[in-house]
Amino acid sequence: MDQADIPALLSRLASDEDAARKMAVFKLQSSINDPAFADVFIASGGLVILRRLIMSTGGNTLAYSLQSLTRLLEVDMGWDIFEGAKAGDLVERVVELIVTNPLVNILRGAMSILVALVGHSQSTPARGGAGGSSTVRTPGQFGFRALKPAVAVYPQFFEHVIAQLQSADHALCANALMLINALIRDAVMQSSGNDGGQKVGGSQQEEWSKFIKRLQDLGLIKAVYNLMQSSSLQDLAHPLLEFQSLTKVLLRKWREVRVDLEKPEHRRALKGLHLASAPDRRHANGALLAVVAATDENGNEAAKKGSRRHNPEKWRRLGFETESPAQEFDVAGFLGMMDLTDYVRKNEDGFQKLLLEQSARPLSERCPVARASLAVTMILYDHFEVDKSDLEDVRGYQTLDASKPSDRLFHPLLLQWSRLHTAGLHAFFRMWKATGAERDDFDKVAELVRILVEQVVGQASRTKDVLEVEDDLSEYDSGRLRELQMDLLELSFEDQWGPHLYQVRDELKTEALQFVKEQRIRCLLQxxxxxxxxxxxxxxxxxxxxxxxxxxxxxxxxxxxxxxxxxxxxxxxxxxxxxxxxxxxxxxxxxxxxxxxxxxxxxxxxxxxxxxxxxxxxxxxxxxxxxxxxxxxxxxxxxxxxxxxxxxxxxxxxxxxxxxNGGEQENGTxxxxxxxxxxxxxxxxxxxxxxxEWLDGLLMLLNQAPITAETNKLVTLVSEYGLKIRLLNVRLEEHGAAAGPEPGAGVVPSREGLDEDYFYEI
Structure with a gap:
């Protein structure tokens, strides 16, 4: 549409006839994404008319109006519509449409507008009318804060947005997910930006964490998890990858929060752990003994005082190394505390039975539950590469064919963090018991669990259900896991000592062949x-x-x-x-x-x-x-x-x-x-x-190679054991670079009894 036609267009947009307005706004949505046209439209007062249409119309006219404003915001123009005294009314109108209007085309436009509103940076200068004049932003105009007054009027707003994630319309579903992504990112950025990106204050941290928890309680994780495993991956790839990266941001942010007993939330979490462990019970020889109170008042008072005595192993019995548990969360941070408290809350009976079982064991054989939980948290943290830049996943998708999204970029199991942590922790307990581990073997068991997670979670397909993964983690054979660990160890040796290992293997195979040859021949001698x-x-x-x-x-x-x-x-x-x-x-x-x-x-x-x-x-x-x-x-x-x-x-x-024929041949020979x-x-x-034994023994006597699978397996077994024994016998003293000085070398001799009469021998 030509810019000269804008006055006539504005006249039809302001008409009282619905048919004229509908046709005019229909043409407007196809032209307003041209910056030159949009600049003249805004300078001519078009934002006022467009705002009036959104506030008062319905049906297709309203849908076209919302789409026009969306396209205007996409070219970073028209932000003045959200400023002024009536800006809050417009935002409330858009929120109202999401909560009350069932039409898909209206819902798509309303959510697109809120995505732009929440995602718009407050530091960006606004482009006004002609000439692009800028104004200074005031807090609350954009971002999550701009929605708070409207959400207070319609508290069911978030519930309706999350419900749209199950919509059959993929475009509406994508818009809803983009709105959730924008809300989460803005909430996290605001809580970090208030103190310059340093340690988050108590109120700010509680605010964004409560907001995230509220979304999770409404079924956000389950809805996105189902989308990530669905067949509609192509239409939702970008918002799904953004949500996946935001999940990593949240996990990273929770880990960066230090556990501080001065914070009420942290104190409550630790107190909950202590109470869930049944501290008022006494365990002796594996039996549970109740404290019997006396019938008189003096006896009752004594019992109360006795129950309040400080237990010298208050925290160590839960699996902490010391009686200062806050220090042991330094590596996993508040994320580690969340995982531990979540496990205890959902498995309180099992947690108490586990502590009871461990208390009957010698101290050196007890499995430290809290340490194991923190170890599993960091295993999952490293496996999903949470520290990896959140933009790398999106960039990786952009480099691929958009018509065929790669399954390897999507990790729906990341959204099942809590369930994976519980399953991994149960696997840790199972490995501890199966291997007969002791306290000094903690790191070895943790390494086995790390390999288990890499094997089960790492090789799970995008569509594999989390229940199957939990079953695999609980049923994976420990012996098979040990074999896998030895294979990985051997691969690491080959990477570092490749040429040396090949030479040693050839020598050991020759020696093993001679050994087996002698064994087979001895069978014949017997x-x-x-x-x-x-x-x-x-x-x-x-x-x-x-x-x-x-x-x-x-x-x-x-x-x-x-x-x-x-x-x-x-x-x-x-x-x-x-x-x-x-x-x-x-x-x-x-x-x-x-x-x-x-x-x-x-x-x-x-x-x-x-x-x-x-x-x-x-x-x-x-x-x-x-x-x-x-x-x-x-x-x-x-x-x-x-x-x-x-x-x-x-x-x-x-x-x-x-x-x-027995005689001479025809030629007489x-x-x-x-x-x-x-x-x-x-x-x-x-x-x-x-x-x-006999076949290969006879062949070896004739200086031929053995042919049976049993003998060849024996040769391989002997050579592999020889290799492992040689690797175990490798010592630093055998390497010249690490041998160190000889005994007595480097000692400065005393000059006592010496004079200046000396010379150098060359």
């Missing part, structure tokens, strides 16, 4: 029993003819004993009808295999969990090369006899095979002898462990 399947009566005998010589095929002997000779050159074995009470000696083992003649070892041994089919082979060829593959192992037990084996180890050897493998011994181990 000897073992094996089963033999009964041969079938079919033509092929069901089994290898080499395994069952013709002379012995008629007499079935179900047991075979094998043993390696002391010189490790021969494998002796023999078959028996039953297991003997004593293990047979080498002289009783009539058969033997020369290890130097073995060509390969074939087996189906592998880890029990694998499910591949076929026969595994580990063959050592004539040139020393080997091929290894593993397959499943198992067995079926017959009720009437030994296990029917399915695990088999077959030892092969080369025999000469003459090709051709002698037939060529080609080596052919032939089975010479078959062993059926009784179980998987025995199969692993």
């Amino acid at each position: 000897g073992s029993w094996f089963t033999k399947p009964q041969p079938r009566n079919s033509k092929d005998g069901g089994g290898s003819k080499d395994s069952y010589p013709t002379s012995r095929r008629r007499l079935y002997q179900p047991w075979r004993y094998a043993k390696l000779s002391h010189n490790r050159r021969y494998l002796h074995y023999a078959d028996f009808s039953e297991q003997t009470a004593h293990e047979p000696g080498l002289d009783a083992l009539t058969e033997k295999v020369d290890l130097s003649t073995i060509s390969s070892v074939v087996s189906n041994v592998s880890a029990p969990s694998e499910a591949d089919d076929g026969e595994a082979q580990s063959r050592k060829s004539a040139d020393g090369a080997s091929t290894v593959s593993t397959y499943p192992v198992g067995g079926v037990r017959d009720r009437g006899g030994p296990t029917k084996p399915t695990t088999k180890i077959t030892i092969y050897s080369f025999v000469e095979d003459i090709t051709g 002698t037939p060529v002898a080609e080596p052919k493998e032939h089975p010479i011994l078959t062993l059926f181990p009784l179980n998987h462990s025995l199969a692993s």
Whole structure:
């Protein structure tokens, strides 16, 4: 719209006809965000007419009027409308609309105006009419103070604003959240700005903290938490991130408030802790003994005096280190006191039972409840990076694709601080009991809880419910947590000592392999029993003819004993009808295999969990090369006899095979002898462990690598334990830089008995 049309527009805005006003204000909202147009509009007295429309009209005319004022304030003009004697009436009118009007388009405009009003800095000079003249602000014109008179008239204002957070209209929901953000930020800034950002005075602190508590009691946290987990994240991303950053501001501000017993609120909080701990009870040997009062007046008076005696462990029994609890809140501040008092208030019975249980333990084994609470507070504080700048989250969102908000920027669990603190504190008690910790182990348990929070809370998705997180914190296995801690410790070692650790690992793996090789060979030297399947009566005998010589095929002997000779050159074995009470000696083992003649070892041994089919082979060829593959192992037990084996180890050897028909070849040359493998011994181990020992033992005797999962796991276990032992044995004295001077070095010699007759030897 051209600036020349402004007088006609103002005439139609002041018309008595509703249709003319509605059309005029409809055109106004699309043009007033032009600073040049707005400047002429204000200079022509348009603010007075616009204010009259807001105060007296309704329906779409009112909605367009509110939208026009919103767009005028967005270009930082028209602030004079909130000044003067009638400014309070306009603010009260806007507040009234939020409380009483159900129309969404009117509610959106009214809340947008209040967002601008509360968020407008009082130090910013006002732009008036033409020429941009500025005026001096007076307290109460803008910010939270500007709303206080109107809110006093409509005390249900905050309740209605928070209720709009559940609106199906995302724009209205976003405006409501922006208004709440503006109110919180202004309240916090005003309480900090009164004393130059230093320590907040008692009245100012109570004022903003009571305001925040009032909003929380109206269901603010739950409403925003639901929004942050909802699917409408794209439309509400900016106000949600601002609320998240404001939550960090509040947590940081509460932590910065020092606990001071001169403040009534702090004294009441500590007194509440003391009373909730049932101080009038006496605990002895785990039993609760009541104080019995005498029937006469003297006795009653004595009982009263006795109950008022100062308990020397008044605060230490609650888990404080000293009898001056205020000093122990130096790190966590008033935030730590809030978390502790909130836990005790919501779990008073459990708190008393816990103190009763701890009082029955030796002093060194008692879990310090108060210290644990403060530790969990700081664990959560560090985990959520509360000290991080509150603007970084918003900037991080702006750098991403606005159509696809990143879930990693949103932390809805931050809004469930109290519940996370309680769950973390219960996890602390559980870890203390599970690990059998003592007072000196407090920091170690706290570190376990820190890792637990990082693992459960840190890896929780945006949509994961807080109840599931609480369950995970309460059920996470302490043994698994210790393994995770060792893994993290190892990673930290690798970051600092990477090259050295790699070298040590290689050395330890070689040593572990040699150690396991010797262990496996010793199993062969000790000897073992094996089963033999009964041969079938079919033509092929069901089994290898080499395994069952013709002379012995008629007499079935179900047991075979094998043993390696002391010189490790021969494998002796023999078959028996039953297991003997004593293990047979080498002289009783009539058969033997020369290890130097073995060509390969074939087996189906592998880890029990694998499910591949076929026969595994580990063959050592004539040139020393080997091929290894593993397959499943198992067995079926017959009720009437030994296990029917399915695990088999077959030892092969080369025999000469003459090709051709036995005569000379056509060219007159002698037939060529080609080596052919032939089975010479078959062993059926009784179980998987025995199969692993013998298969890998035979392979290692042939200078081949082990192939079973059990042996490789043992090698890894030995090398890892060796690494941990070496790390535990690292001392500062072993490093030259930290060795320090030798004994007696640096002592200045005495000059007693010396004269000036001396010289330097070069």
